[in-house]
Amino acid sequence: MDISVVIPLLNEDESLKELHDWIVSVMLSNQFSYEILFIDDGSTDKSWQIISELAEINPKVKGIRFLKNFGKSQALHAGFARAIGDVVITMDADLQDNPEEIPELFKMIKEDKYDLISGWKKKRYDSYFSKNLPSKLFNWAARKTSGVNLNDFNCGLKAYSNTVVKHIEVYGEMHRYIPVLAKNAGFVNIGEKVVQHQARKYGHTKFGMSRFINGFLDLITIWFVSRFGKRPMHLFGALGVLMFIIGLGFALYLGIDKLFIHPTARLITDRPQFYIALSTMVIGSQLFIAGFLGELILRSKAEQQRYFIKENLNLSTKS
Numbered sequence: 001m002d003i004s005v006v007i008p009l010l011n012e013d014e015s016l017k018e019l020h021d022w023i024v025s026v027m028l029s030n031q032f033s034y035e036i037l038f039i040d041d042g043s044t045d046k047s048w049q050i051i052s053e054l055a056e057i058n059p060k061v062k063g064i065r066f067l068k069n070f071g072k073s074q075a076l077h078a079g080f081a082r083a084i085g086d087v088v089i090t091m092d093a094d095l096q097d098n099p100e101e102i103p104e105l106f107k108m109i110k111e112d113k114y115d116l117i118s119g120w121k122k123k124r125y126d127s128y129f130s131k132n133l134p135s136k137l138f139n140w141a142a143r144k145t146s147g148v149n150l151n152d153f154n155c156g157l158k159a160y161s162n163t164v165v166k167h168i169e170v171y172g173e174m175h176r177y178i179p180v181l182a183k184n185a186g187f188v189n190i191g192e193k194v195v196q197h198q199a200r201k202y203g204h205t206k207f208g209m210s211r212f213i214n215g216f217l218d219l220i221t222i223w224f225v226s227r228f229g230k231r232p233m234h235l236f237g238a239l240g241v242l243m244f245i246i247g248l249g250f251a252l253y254l255g256i257d258k259l260f261i262h263p264t265a266r267l268i269t270d271r272p273q274f275y276i277a278l279s280t281m282v283i284g285s286q287l288f289i290a291g292f293l294g295e296l297i298l299r300s301k302a303e304q305q306r307y308f309i310k311e312n313l314n315l316s317t318k319s
Contacts, residue, residue: 002032003106004085004162008039008075009093013046014202016093020054020061023099030103036061037079038093042069073175080165086110088165092156098196105159108191115164115187118150118179119157121197141216145223146180150192153179157195163187173214177222184226230298236291240284247280 005023009016020036027034038051040063051063064078076090087109091097101119108117124135135154142153154176168181179190228235254268254277268274 001035001085002087003027003034003102004079004083004088005034005036005102006039006076006079006083006088006090007037007093008041008072008079008090009043009047010041010069011043011045011047012093012202013043013050015095016047016050017054019093019095019099020058023102024058026099026102032103032106034060035083035085037082038063039075039079040065041071041075042066071173073170073173076175076178077170080168080170083162083165086162088160088162090156090158090160095201096198097157098198101157101193101195102159105157105193108193109159109161112191113189114159114191115161115189116179116182117159117191117193118152119155119195120150120152120192121155122151122194124197138216138219142177142180142219145219146177146183146226148179148183148190150179150190152192153177155195172221173218174222177218180222180226232294232298233291236287236294240286240288240291242284243280243287244284247277247282247284250274250277250280 040048055061087106108114
């Protein structure tokens with residue numbers, strides 16, 4: 001199969017049939033073999049009923065329905081697990097993404113050998129202050145933090161090779177950072193294409209300003225995991241040693257001051273510097289132990305993975 005189109009949705013019953021017909025028209029005109037995967041993320045309108053009707057008319061339409069709203073990341077994860085096309089296209093269900101972009105995205109993955117192509121809505125039909133400006137700030141921070149040079153991380157229109165979607169795990173609200181997840185998994189051939197953005201025709205947006213706050217928090221998480229996830233001792237150990245040295249310095253100062261400079265002064269335990277030194281050394285020791293335990297857990301996991309790989313090789317050799 002050439003293309004799997006994965007469409008997460010929430011309460012988009014007005015646009016589904018029109019979107020389906022548009023995608024089918026593009027597929028037929030380009031003679032693609034395809035499937036359309038609608039992921040109903042707990043809709044309360046007639047979305048699932050319309051998906052069922054489309055599946056009866058077109059056997060290439062498939063649907064997954066969640067019991068409740070779990071979020072876009074979980075919807076994409078479920079779609080990626082079921083997708084069988086050589087190229088996987090994701091797009092939103094609100095008709096703001098243009099299916100006419102699919103042939104060029106397919107070409108860039110298959111012929112130009114990109115792992116991932118992210119759409120860039122260079123000209124947007126959204127409110128400047130509520131969406132465009134926060135989006136620009138968000139994308140700037142994501143570029144600087146992740147090292148992935150994209151102008152629009154949050155564009156729903158993206159294309160992936162099937163290998164990419166099978167080797168990344170999208171969870172929480174990490175759908176904004178799929179290019180970063182792909183890079184961390186070793187897929188570095190990431191490109192960008194300017195795509196046409198269309199004004200919303202039906203309904204209203206499901207995302208408010210809170211998505212940008214959550215987005216920045218997720219950005220910190222993914223930066224931390226990608227940088228220190230495989231070497232926790234580099235962070236916790238370094239901070240622990242630094243704080244312990246600071247505390248030890250305070251303690252030595254207090255001891256020298258009491259023994260040689262002001263022997264008749266008040267007790268060390270009556271001075272606030274003593275508690276600063278004690279607290280700093282305790283916190284430093286705890287951070288160092290946290291990093292050490294993190295290294296032990298990672299090494300134990302790596303040994304288990306090597307063990308399973310060895311068993312698989314032995315089995316294949318015997319067969």
